Amino acid sequence: MGGKRSQVSRRTIRSPGFRAVRMAPVFLLVLVALTVQPALAATWGPYNASTLRCIYAADTAGTSSGGITGTLRLGAYSTSSVYARVLAAFPTTGMPGPALITGGTFTAVHSAYANYSSTVTITVSIFSITRSWTSSATWTTYDGTNAWTTPGGQKGSALNGTQTFVGNPTDYPVKTWTWTATGVDYRYGIEMQSQQEGSISYRKGVGNGGSEGGAPTLTLTYNPLAAPGSAAVGTVTTSSIQWKWNDISDEDGFRVYDASSGGTNKSGNLAANTVSWTESGLSPNTSYTRYPCGYSFNYEGPRTALPTTVTLSVPPSTSTVTCDKPTNTWSKGPFTFTAVGGFGAGKVQYYRYAWDKSPTHTWSGSESQWSSGTLQCNATSTGSWYLHVKGYNSANVENGTLDLGPYYYEGTAPTVDNVTTTPENVGSTGNYLKGKMWVGAEVADEGGSGLASVQIKLDNGDYQTMPAKEGGDPGEYEKEYTIDASWANGTHSVTIRATDGAGNTTTSEPVEFEVNKNEVSGTIGLQGFTSALTYRDVVLVLNGTTAKVVNLGFVNGVSAYSIVDVPDLTSISAKTAWSLRKKMSVSAEDGQYVANFIGSNVVRGGDLNGDNVVNALDYSVLRGAWGSGSAGDINGDGYTDNADYLILKANWYGKGDAQ
């Protein structure tokens, strides 16, 4: 349909004060004419300086010293190598709408100005200028700085027709060029050029509206363009829309804008007869409206608003919908899903979803919507769960489904039973003494996810792994501790925490036990005792009240001892059935007391009757056992004799310490 004449209009464009050749329906452009002069012609005649367009004359060598001034001139100046052209711009302001320009008429008045010969004839052609220019233009530049592609002005093909300028007229004959041609760009005006440039050394005048006989005029004929007809939108994706419209006549092509007026040409110039254009690079789930229009030459027809269209939403995927719990992994829920990036333009408007135990889902369209925030799904029974989602844009057009899962759910916590503590050494009141201690428990998973960990905490410490009991039955766990000097006396507790594969946790009640880490140890020496290994019961009294009897083996009269299950001590005394009691004060911040009954603290012999003194009664016991009895065997050599007597005598009237 391009190029079809559907309507013909004419309008004459004229300079101010210039006679209209044809008035309606031709639109008028303000004429600005320039004489090719080597100097800026900014002050031409009656023309409005703001619309003045001019060009300097220049010689063919590109100099600007031709000195051409005055009225508009064509042809040579003084030599054949220096000549002038006329540029005339016709501002298109007010040109009525888009149209297919089909032809035109240009008129210029041959003014009276002539230079050398009144008989010389030159033939003048006109051309359309193909680029913008300013009043600072020169022969070589279009704005005083930037060069024309072709010196002397960039112009198109010669418009149809020539006119002759003969002699030096006094009647200011009007010269007219008329042509029919489409696709000519008139935005930048007309250039008049003598065909005798370089061969005749004369110039002719062109009327400029003053005394020179009137300004040039331009009359164009055109066909107005129609608005394209709206059509249904074609294919829509997440990033593209295929816009469609109906064809029109006489257009050179189409352009698609993003606004009803102004705006941006989104499509560029589309070919004539184009009726669709796919716009890409769009954002998902975003509303777009486009306005196509036909254009001819540089004129655009009216725009048509196409149906507002929303691109598809981003289809759901494992990268756009995520869960706080991994798939194929046991969890105790809840399962929180996140729409990565959120909802809205550029993403997805909303999802419909289903949360069930089926790997697939048949969509009914009535599923619940998820349009903001996170989605928390709660499983109600142990097993595999799935989330099914379908995405929609703001126009409720779906785009893609996704099945997420399986998510293994278990809501039953493991059990922890029979938590026991077993000490290696237990005191008189059931208190735990220094040594090993074992904590046992029976732990079982109740759901199916299995036990992930069994941990134990001592007092308020950190949880540690509680290993399976060596040689125990499945589910039996045991942790070994060593109660040593670092432990504090008093109540301690152990707490066991079991966690299954789904993260369900059971924590036992603390099981308490009493610890007494205190220990008193050292060596005991018996005065004058035999060097051979000999055992004696030693009565150790703690703090003067608590008696502990230990049977010790003495070598060289000395034996090491150690007693646990002792209170905080201030004193300890030692005595045998043959000796006086020896008492020592002790102190230890950590409860690890040391008392060495040696040297000056050795346990002295002689008290044979147990009254903790040595007097005649002990002497009597010794004498009564003389020879074989053990009652007087102070030195432990197996019988009572003078050696024992000497020990007794050495401690005669000795008194033992109090308990």
Added chain:
Amino acid sequence: MVKVLIKSAALAVILTIVLFAAVAAQSSNDIWNDEWWGDRGPNVTYYWDDWASLIGDNPYDVEPDLVLPPGGGAGLAVVTVEDPGAALIEGPLPGFGSKTNFWDLGPGGAMHINVDVNHNGMVFWVQVTYHQGIAVEPVVDVPGASRMLLLPGKYELRQVIEDTSLPGDSEPQRWVTYMSLWRLDPGVTFGGINITADGDMGAIIDGVIIDARILPEPTAVVLGVLGNCALIGWLRRRRH
């Protein structure tokens, strides 16, 4: 006359010798035989052996078990036992032989004995039986009195009265009776008889015997000597 005086003095010396000879010949067990007193005037003998009349707690007041002659005088022993002495031990016990009722006075323990005295002066024969071995001999003292020789060069005599030794003993174990003679001059205040155990090794004492005799008047002695001299002179004159 001079000859008579010389003869009287010689007689006195002979009597003294006879007296010491009698003491040396004494061999009684617990009690030193007081026969030596002979007709040397009345005496009172106080016996503490069974310690039967023990009164009170440490210190203990103990009257004599026996006073001879009966009613002859009063005596009291105050016994102080120092810790850890075993005090009065009933016995018999191994190591102490046949003895019963003896004291373990402990280190520094003591007996303080009072008996009736006469201001004309007294002579005290003190006998203490103690155990020697594990304990040691006590110290006997009569404050204000002076020791008298029992034998030439000896103010004290000791006699083993029972051996309690056992095989293998490195030192003697036995009961020993200690004897000493004390003179309390006329007019000197009697402060009692002290028997004190050793401060370290103490003393184990079985019995104490005090023979107390009032000193004879000096004029009676002179008259006696003069009478004797007169008697001797008269006998010689009759022979001639």
